[in-house]
Amino acid sequence: MRLATAEISLAALDHNFKRVKEFAPASQIMAVLKANAYGHGLVAIAKRLSSADAFAVARIDEALALRAGGLVKPIVLLEGFFEPQDLPILLANNFQTIIHHQSQLDALMNCDLDGMLTTWLKIDTGMHRLGISPEQFSKAYQTLSQCEHVNPNIRLMTHFACADDLSNGKTQQQLAVFSELIADKKQQTCLANSAAIIGWPDSHGDWVRPGLMMYGVSPMLNKVGADHGLAPVMRLKTRLISLRVVKKGEAVGYGSTWTCPIDTIIGVVAMGYGDGYPRHAPSGTPVMVNGKQVPLVGRVSMDMITVDLGLETDAKIGDQVILWGPELPVEVVAQCADTIPYELLCNITPRVDYHYIE
Ligand SMILES: *Cc1c(COP(=O)(O)O)cnc(C)c1O
Secondary structure, three states, X not given: XXXXXXXXXXXXXXXXXXXXXXXXXOOEEEEEOHHHHHHOOHHHHHHHOOOOOEEEEOOHHHHHHHHHOOOOOOEEEOOOOXXXXXXXXXXXXXXXXXXXXXXXXXXXXXXXXXXXXXXXXXXXXXXXXXXXXXXXXXXXXXHHHHOOOEOOXXXXXXXXXXXXXXXXXXXXXXXXXXXXXXXXXXXXXXXXXXXXXXXXXXXOOOEEOOOHHHHOOOXXXXXXXXXXXXXXXXXXXXXXXXXXXXXXXXXXXXXXXXXXXXXXXXXXXXXXXXXXXXXXXXXXXXXXXXXXXXXXXXXXXXXXXXEEOOOOOOOOOOOEEEEEEOOEOHHHHHHHOOOOHHHHHXXXXXXXXXXXXX
């Protein structure tokens, strides 16, 4: 049995999907499954999301893995296709594509496809990453409408830069740009990621694109999933593999960065950056041992971390350690490590065993 385990609660996933519906009752749901379903396991998560109206991924390989796994729902490619040679693959597999660049329009106009693709025209309303500029939108829309390889039901989308911050006016500005551009169109719209689903109900549109919130984690600044009635899907856990008394003044771990202020018992935990635990988590980052929070001390190594259990501990070798999960929000660990929960979840490595529970 492998020590480091990601326990995935399918009941929590069901619950969070219901929460998405409660937040956006009038919208269809495009469940975002990129990056191995945010580290939760692509096909297993997709199979459980039987009520989703479509799936969304970032790469064609991810979409093909869903089809290979037996999933038949529409799949939206959030970055679209990358080369003209991709187009027959999209058509053959019922992949829908985002169109965010003139080069993609050119490829569609010049291709030789035996059928029509469903497309989502992405407008850059202010994020300035992917998307057709507002000035170019009308022309791009017209080109797409006239393309014989494109389903006339062109869908319209945009993406928000600052939706996680409710005090930031940029979301309203982006929404206003989008609404004005599409005012005379009857086409379906899609704007909201998790943060906008939770924080900006005006943005919901015909479709929403939840990622992080489905996994029970908050996209909002300084919040955790429970603040929105979400249940964390992943519990990352392992075991204690050693305990030892270390004397006051002795240093622990690589670089000797942490020194015992008093005599204590140091626990060694079978989890390190080789499993995806963040190497930059500093001394003091919380870890749960036998249901009690203790501080990580010293540097995170590849296979292990060390924790300060205190002299009074009753912990023993083999006891359970939880790195994050319902008892210890991944948002908290991410903040300690100066990153975001998205990164911690995606970074789980193949060495970790996945265990799906009801
Ligand atoms: C990843 C992604 C999402 C999902 O974002 P969350 O913050 O995880 O909900 C939505 N839309 C696009 C374009 C994305 O790339």
